[in-house]
Structures are given as C-alpha cells and as structure tokens.
Amino acid sequence: MESTTQNRPPIVEMRGIKKNFGAVQALRGVDLVLPHNEVLGLVGDNAAGKSTLMKILSGAYTPDEGEIILDGQPVHFSSPLDARRQGIEMVYQDYALANNLDIAANVFLGREAVSFSLGPISVLDYHLMEQETKRLLERLKIRVDSVRQKVERLSGGQRQAVAIARATAFDAKVIIMDEPTAALSVAAISKVLDLIRELKAQGASIIIISHRLEDIYHVGDRMMVLRHGRKVHDAPIEGDIHEFRERAVAYMVGARNDFPVEEVA
Amino acid sequence: MSFIEHSKKILRENIRDYGMYIALFIIMAVFTATTDGVFISSRNIVNLVNQTGYIAVLAVGMTLVIVIRHIDLSVGFLAGFLGAVAAIAMVFWHWPSLTAILFALGLGIVAGLLTAFLVAQLGIPSFVATLAGWLGYRGALQLVTRNTGTIIIPNDAFNAIGNGFIPDIPVAIWPNVHKLTLILGVIGIAFFVWNEISKRKKLQAYNFEVLPPEMFVLKLVFISLLLGSIAWVLAGYRGLSWTAVIVLVVLLVYDFIATKTVLGRHIYAVGGNPEAAELSGISVKRITFVVFASMGFLSALSGILFASRLQSATTTAGTLFELDAIAAAFVGGVSAAGGVGKVTGAIIGALVMTSLTSGMNLMSIDISYQYIVRALVLAIAVIFDVATRNTRK
Numbered sequence: 342m343e344s345t346t347q348n349r350p351p352i353v354e355m356r357g358i359k360k361n362f363g364a365v366q367a368l369r370g371v372d373l374v375l376p377h378n379e380v381l382g383l384v385g386d387n388a389a390g391k392s393t394l395m396k397i398l399s400g401a402y403t404p405d406e407g408e409i410i411l412d413g414q415p416v417h418f419s420s421p422l423d424a425r426r427q428g429i430e431m432v433y434q435d436y437a438l439a440n441n442l443d444i445a446a447n448v449f450l451g452r453e454a455v456s457f458s459l460g461p462i463s464v465l466d467y468h469l470m471e472q473e474t475k476r477l478l479e480r481l482k483i484r485v486d487s488v489r490q491k492v493e494r495l496s497g498g499q500r501q502a503v504a505i506a507r508a509t510a511f512d513a514k515v516i517i518m519d520e521p522t523a524a525l526s527v528a529a530i531s532k533v534l535d536l537i538r539e540l541k542a543q544g545a546s547i548i549i550i551s552h553r554l555e556d557i558y559h560v561g562d563r564m565m566v567l568r569h570g571r572k573v574h575d576a577p578i579e580g581d582i583h584e585f586r587e588r589a590v591a592y593m594v595g596a597r598n599d600f601p602v603e604e605v606a
Numbered sequence: 607m608s609f610i611e612h613s614k615k616i617l618r619e620n621i622r623d624y625g626m627y628i629a630l631f632i633i634m635a636v637f638t639a640t641t642d643g644v645f646i647s648s649r650n651i652v653n654l655v656n657q658t659g660y661i662a663v664l665a666v667g668m669t670l671v672i673v674i675r676h677i678d679l680s681v682g683f684l685a686g687f688l689g690a691v692a693a694i695a696m697v698f699w700h701w702p703s704l705t706a707i708l709f710a711l712g713l714g715i716v717a718g719l720l721t722a723f724l725v726a727q728l729g730i731p732s733f734v735a736t737l738a739g740w741l742g743y744r745g746a747l748q749l750v751t752r753n754t755g756t757i758i759i760p761n762d763a764f765n766a767i768g769n770g771f772i773p774d775i776p777v778a779i780w781p782n783v784h785k786l787t788l789i790l791g792v793i794g795i796a797f798f799v800w801n802e803i804s805k806r807k808k809l810q811a812y813n814f815e816v817l818p819p820e821m822f823v824l825k826l827v828f829i830s831l832l833l834g835s836i837a838w839v840l841a842g843y844r845g846l847s848w849t850a851v852i853v854l855v856v857l858l859v860y861d862f863i864a865t866k867t868v869l870g871r872h873i874y875a876v877g878g879n880p881e882a883a884e885l886s887g888i889s890v891k892r893i894t895f896v897v898f899a900s901m902g903f904l905s906a907l908s909g910i911l912f913a914s915r916l917q918s919a920t921t922t923a924g925t926l927f928e929l930d931a932i933a934a935a936f937v938g939g940v941s942a943a944g945g946v947g948k949v950t951g952a953i954i955g956a957l958v959m960t961s962l963t964s965g966m967n968l969m970s971i972d973i974s975y976q977y978i979v980r981a982l983v984l985a986i987a988v989i990f991d992v993a994t995r996n997t998r999k
C-alpha cells in the first residue's frame with residue numbers, strides 16, 4: 342500500500358499557475374499537489390485566489406502561465422465540460438441544480454442516458470437513470486423519499502448532497518467543492534462532512550475550499566493556505582484543533598510567513 | 607392510507623393541473639346550462655375545436671418559449687403574414703397548395719431563427735426583439751395585401767384544413783354517425799388504458815410509488831369516459847375535423863419531445879436554471895434557437911389554419927393572436943419564473959379561452975364584457991398558480 346502510493350504520480354499537479362485580471366494579480370505562481378485518495382483543504386482570506394485557482398482546475402478559466410498535470414499527463418481544458426470529460430468535477434457554491442427537475446434528472450443533467458436515437462431526437466432512458474441514481478444515493482448513504490422528488494422540495498443539506506452525488510456519478514478523478522458547508526445548518530454540515538468521508542473511503546481525491554477551518558480539520562489530510570495569490574503554507578493536518586486553527590489563521594493573515602519560495606521577479 | 611386521505615393528498619399535490627380541467631369543466635357546464643344545451647351540441651363543439659386550433663398550436667410553442675424564460679409577441683402578425691404569403695403563392699404564383707404550405711412553414715422557421723439570433727446571439731431581451739417583430743410583420747402583412755385587400759383562396763384542398771372533416775368508412779349502417787371517428791375514439795381509449803397499465807406495471811417492478819388501485823381505476827374510467835363522450839359528440843356531426851387532427855398531431859409530437867427526449871429535458875433545465883444548464887454542458891444558445899424556430903414553425907401553421915378557416919387572407923389576420931396564445935399558456939399552467947409548464951396544459955388553456963369566447967357569443971354578451979371576463983379568468987389562473995406554488999414550498 343505504502344509503496345504504491347509513493348510510486349504513483351499525484352492525481353493532480355498544478356505548477357507555477359499565474360492569472361491576472363487586468364491589474365489584479367489574482368495568482369502569482371502557485372503550485373498545488375493532490376496525491377491519490379487524499380482530501381486537500383484550501384484556505385485563505387477573501388480574495389486570496391482560492392476560487393480562481395479552482396476555476397482554472399475545473400476549466401472555467403485558462404491560466405496566463407503554468408501547467409496542469411492530471412494523473413501524470415499534461416492537460417489543457419477549453420471549458421468546464423472539457424474538464425468534466427477528463428475527470429474533474431466541481432460542486433459549485435450555489436449547488437448549480439435545476440430546481441424544477443427531479444433528483445435523477447439533476448444527477449444526469451447534460452449526460453442523460455439514452456434508450457435510442459432517431460436523428461437529432463434522443464429518447465431518455467428514465468428507468469436506467471432512476472435506478473442508477475437510487476444506487477448512487479444508497480452507496481453514498483444519502484436519504485431521500487424518492488429520486489423523483491423535485492429538487493425545489495429538498496432541504497439545503499439534501500440539495501448539497503445531491504450536488505455532491507452528481508459530481509461523483511461518473512467516476513470523477515478529482516472532485517472540487519467550493520464552500521460545501523456554507524449556508525447549512527449544523528446538522529446538515531455534519532451530514533455533508535460524513536459524505537465527504539464516505540467519498541474518501543470509496544477512493545475519491547477531493548479538494549475543499551472552506552472558511553470553516555474546523556471542517557477542513559475534520560475531513561482533510563493536508564491544508565494549503567493562499568495569501569494574496571501566493572501559497573504560504575502546505576502541510577499535513579496534525580495536532581489538536583486549537584493549534585491547527587492558530588497556525589492556519591497566522592498564515593492566512595500574514596503573521597507567519599516562512600514558506601520556502603523562490604522569489605519571482 | 608385511506609382512499610379519502612389519498613385522494614386529498616393527490617389533489618393537493620396536483621392541484622394546479624387538476625384546477626385547469628375543473629375550470630374547463632365548470633365553464634362548459636355553465637355555458638351548456640345558460641344556452642339550453644346549444645353550447646354542448648355537436649355542431650358547436652366542432653366549431654369550438656376548429657376555432658381553438660390556430661390558438662392552440664401557438665400556445666404550445668409559446669409554452670416552451672415561456673419555459674425558457676422568454677416571450678414572443680411577434681407570433682400573431684407573423685401568422686397573419688405567412689398565411690397571406692401562402693395565399694399569394696397559391697392565388698398569384700399558382701403554386702400547388704402543398705408547396706405553398708411547405709414554403710410558409712419554412713419561412714416560419716427562418717423567422718424564428720431570426721428572433722433567436724437577436725435574443726441568443728445579440729443578447730436583446732426577447733420582449734423588445736419580438737415587439738420589433740410584431741411591428742415588422744404587421745407592416746409586412748399590410749404591404750403584401752395592400753393592392754389586393756382580402757385575398758380569396760379558391761383552393762378546396764387548402765380550405766379543407768380549416769373546414770373539412772376526415773372521410774368516413776363507406777358502410778351502410780348508422781347513416782348519421784361518423785363511424786371512423788368512433789373507431790378512432792375506441793382505439794384512443796384502448797391505447798390510453800394499455801399505456802397506463804404498462805406504465806403502472808413498470809413502476810411497480812421498480813418499486814416506485816403508484817396510485818392506489820381504486821384511484822387508478824377511477825382515473826382510467828374518468829378519462830376513458832371523457833374521450834368516449836368527445837368521440838361520440840364529434841361523431842354525431844361530421845366527425846373529426848382536419849384541424850383537430852393537426853392539433854392532435856402537434857400535441858402528441860410536442861408532448862413526446864417535451865417529456866421523453868433529451869432535447870425536452872434540456873429545454874426545462876435551461877428554464878429552471880440557465881447557469882446550471884450551461885455548466886452541465888447544455889448550450890443555452892442552441893436551446894434558444896430550437897425553441898424560437900419551433901415557435902416560428904407553429905406561427906406559420908397557425909396562419910395556415912386561420913387562412914384556411916376563413917378561406918382567405920385578410921389585412922388584419924393574426925391580430926391579438928399573441929395575447930390569446932400567452933393567456934392560454936398561462937391558464938394552461940406555465941410559470942413566468944421559467945422551467946414549468948406542460949404542452950397538454952397549453953391545449954387545455956386554449957380550449958378554456960375559446961370556450962369563454964364561444965359561450966359568451968352564444969349568450970350574445972357584449973364584447974366589452976367579454977374582454978373583462980377573459981381578463982378575470984387569466985388573472986384568476988395566475989393568482990391560483992402563484993398561491994399553489996407558494997404553499998408547495
């Protein structure tokens with residue numbers, strides 16, 4: 342086990358990523374490594390560049406400089422759909438679900454199962470999609486009355502669970518979650534965290550952006566801190582929670598700054 | 607769960623759908639009573655269906671347009687204009703009726719694509735883009751009919767679309783009953799019952815919730831009776847009209863696309879959450895083009911039905927059709943918020959609106975009051991919609 346993990350290249354590597362928006366240097370040369378089957382917590386103050394970095398990884402933005410290596414292969418994404426096809430799934434902060442459709446329809450949105458096609462008309466395979474959705478939700482221990490329930494009738498926590506289930510439905514290599522616990526009740530948060538643990542137990546590699554440091558502490562293997570578009574800390578999560586929190590905050594606000602960086606001109 | 611409790615639950619969950627049917631039923635019952643049964647006579651029902659046709663096909667297209675959060679105000683005069691084009695092609699260019707019809711339908715698609723280009727490509731709000739269309743097609747209609755005024759169409763095949771009936775089988779029994787219509791009615795009922803039963807079996811096989819047996823049987827009996835009495839009423843006059851056949855085909859094709867195909871799924875996804883649809887790899891632009899092209903096609907069909915019914919193209923054809931179609935779509939349960947609305951609802955909505963007009967005409971109610979009554983029905987439909995939507999949350 343130990344040796345296979347070490348020989349295998351990381352599932353994702355980002356090297357020297359730079360991104361400017363006009364005069365704003367959102368990312369100034371960021372490296373990121375995500376080993377197989379690990380959960381990486383990405384933290385940082387507002388405007389540190391977290392979402393920008395993840396949007397580059399999910400194909401929504403193209404970087405000005407730098408490269409992305411997926412499972413040992415250099416990749417370029419032309420669109421979120423392209424990234425999705427290559428195995429990168431993103432759970433957006435506002436869930437990005439169609440509330441007027443049912444759970445199964447949302448899980449398969451844009452990737453519907455087809456029973457047969459006649460020219461431009463493809464007929465939906467309802468039963469396959471509903472069965473698969475049922476199985477998926479059972480596997481992830483997500484409880485809903487029926488996969489035919491409309492998403493608008495679900496609670497916030499259930500919606501987040503559906504959004505996460507949707508990201509895992511097609512054997513994604515990497516799942517990115519932008520603030521998966523924002524705007525949820527305490528009970529719903531603990532359910533979402535359980536779900537993330539369950540995904541990890543089933544072999545997923547995950548990146549989580551969160552302002553809730555305790556969430557990162559509870560489910561993460563590593564923590565990476567961004568500050569003003571630079572990586573200022575990257576270490577395994579260890580120690581007790583108070584110590585962890587102090588360390589994270591110190592890096593986030595710039596009180597500590599001891600990360601070995603080659604100075605970029 | 608007891609039968610009563612179950613019925614209550616189902617009624618509560620589907621109140622918006624059932625409300626529409628109940629409204630249609632009440633309207634028909636009231637007019638039947640106030641006109642001493644003239645309203646429900648075979649002859650009047652056939653007229654009603656033929657009058658509903660050209661609004662119903664527009665309402666179907668409009669429902670999908672509203673589902674993707676747009677509107678199309680240009681459909682009325684586009685229908686009028688394309689009806690005139692078909693008439694000109696037949697009368698002045700001496701084209702065969704089929705060629706003229708295909709030409710008008712093709713132009714309708716082009717007009718729809720043009721609207722979609724303004725809306726999806728240039729980002730112009732559909733309200734403004736189609737208001738321009740409203741003005742433009744109105745001008746075009748006046749232009750092409752300026753020198754001739756009303757164009758009389760002396761083409762029997764074309765005029766049969768709006769006035770003719772399907773032929774009957776030549777058998778000597780029951781001379782006053784249209785046998786083919788009755789047979790089609792029986793086939794329709796058989797198909798409906800078979801379809802419902804096989805759907806139910808499949809659902810049970812997959813352990814999904816189904817209606818309790820009493821409710822299921824009640825539903826089968828009720829709808830079969832409804833279909834049967836419609837067939838009976840129509841068979842008592844001259845049978846199924848060609849307009850009814852066209853509306854049925856449009857209904858079946860559109861309902862199939864909306865509920866059973868990937869395209870339909872994507873249309874509703876775009877209406878429900880355009881950003882989410884786009885992120886899922888659905889092209890909102892493509893869907894917008896498809897939906898407006900279908901609207902243009904149905905506008906042309908509406909124009910042909912109307913011209914055929916009047917056996918002529920007039921300078922004012924299509925006036926206010928767009929508002930009737932929008933009203934029918936809303937009565938039929940479409941939601942302005944997008945993503946919600948059925949094709950079947952659009953047809954029922956159109957029937958409600960034409961029943962009102964027809965019934966009030968039979969009662970010789972002043973036209974001013976007629977507008978006010980239709981306004982009230984539209985307002986009630988939307989208020990009902992908003993109210994039931996809120997309690998569901």
Ligand SMILES: Nc1ncnc2c1ncn2[C@@H]1O[C@H](COP(=O)(O)OP(=O)(O)OP(=O)(O)O)[C@@H](O)[C@H]1O
Pocket residue numbers: 362365366367385386387388389390391392393394
């Ligand atoms: N599309 C854009 N156009 C212009 N500037 C942008 C854009 N996206 C991000 N930025 C800028 O880049 C910087 C980093 O933004 P980013 O959204 O990545 O921060 P973040 O770490 O996700 O912050 P938060 O915690 O508030 O979500 C900010 O200064 C932001 O204003």
Ligand SMILES: [Mg+2]
Pocket residue numbers: 391392393
């Ligand atoms: Mg962010």
